[in-house]
Amino acid sequence: MKAKRISWKEIKRQKFLVICTVCFVIYGIIFYYIPLGGWIMAFQNYKSRDGFFGSEFVGLAKFKFLFSDSTFLRVIRNTLAMGVLNLVSTFFMAILFAILLNEVRLAIGKKFVQTVSYLPHFLSWIIVTGILHDALSSSGIVNELLIKCGILSGPINFFAHKGYFWPIVAFANVWKETGWNAIVYLAAITSIDPSLYEAATIDGAGRWAKIKNITLPGIKPTIMILLIMNIGNVLNAGFEVQYLLGNGLVKSVADTIDIYTLTWGVGQNDYSLGTAAGIFKSVVAIILIVAANQFAKKSGESRLF
Secondary structure, three states: OOOOOOOHHHHHHOHHHHHHHHHHHHHHHHHHHHHHHHHHHHHEEOOOOOHHHHOEEOOOHHHHHHHHOHHHHHHHHHHHHHHHHHHHHHHHHHHHHHHHHHOOOOHHHHHHHHHHHHHHHHOOHHHHHHHHHHHHOOOOHHHHHHHHOOOOOOOOOHHHOHHHHHHHHHHHHHHHHHHHHHHHHHHHHHOOOHHHHHHHHHOOOOHHHHHHHHHHHHHHHHHHHHHHHHHOOOOOOOOHHHHHHOOOOOHHHHOOHHHHHHHHHHHOOOHHHHHHHHHHHHHHHHHHHHHHHHHHHHOOOOOOO
């Protein structure tokens, strides 16, 4: 089958769409591709006064320093651990919440719960971390409830124990993003043919059987596409929440690659090292997306490309 040739007449008829497309392409080139030229700093001993062309070229020296630096290896561990924990918790909680919300029969109650659930998405991390600090403080509501229930004999400082930090970050992401992330799955559920549920009801299927045999298979393509995209963001474990909740007592488990980049790139004026760390994160993200996409392709599942 031959591809349809686009005539000038067709282009003129769709000129508004063409103009919009050109504008977005130009925007992408200016703000997404041209800045990639700054990656050259990772291969230089970049100095602001010398610029790109006057700075000394050092090759892969900055990358060698990164992977010989125990601090960077530690922040990779922290970033990967929190990224995987955030992916598992937020991803599956969004699916579970969407399915449970879809099972609510009272329309008013369903809309109310959905609206309340995605409001935290619009709160800044400053507000979210402030709420967490108040709730988890020694005199906060969490300690009071645990003490009254007899679980604790006295208040504890959650932000002074390294073992609590990663779960706190995961909980913060779940609370803030679950309702918002569930919107996509709710939209996918509404696209499922209602006659399938009617036929299942006639056959005597209960709610769990409908979820297992109709809802989950119906939203499976959406789940796979979003899972592939989210796998690429594993190293985007966050910056604000770790930076705001972290302190000297939990610094060894709180620092991420983004915080490391800020510390060296801005704090120490070593822009080359900060850029090298950013390139590492970008390359890993690309590799993860391509690998996940190829795995989905070989498994016969929905994929990005």
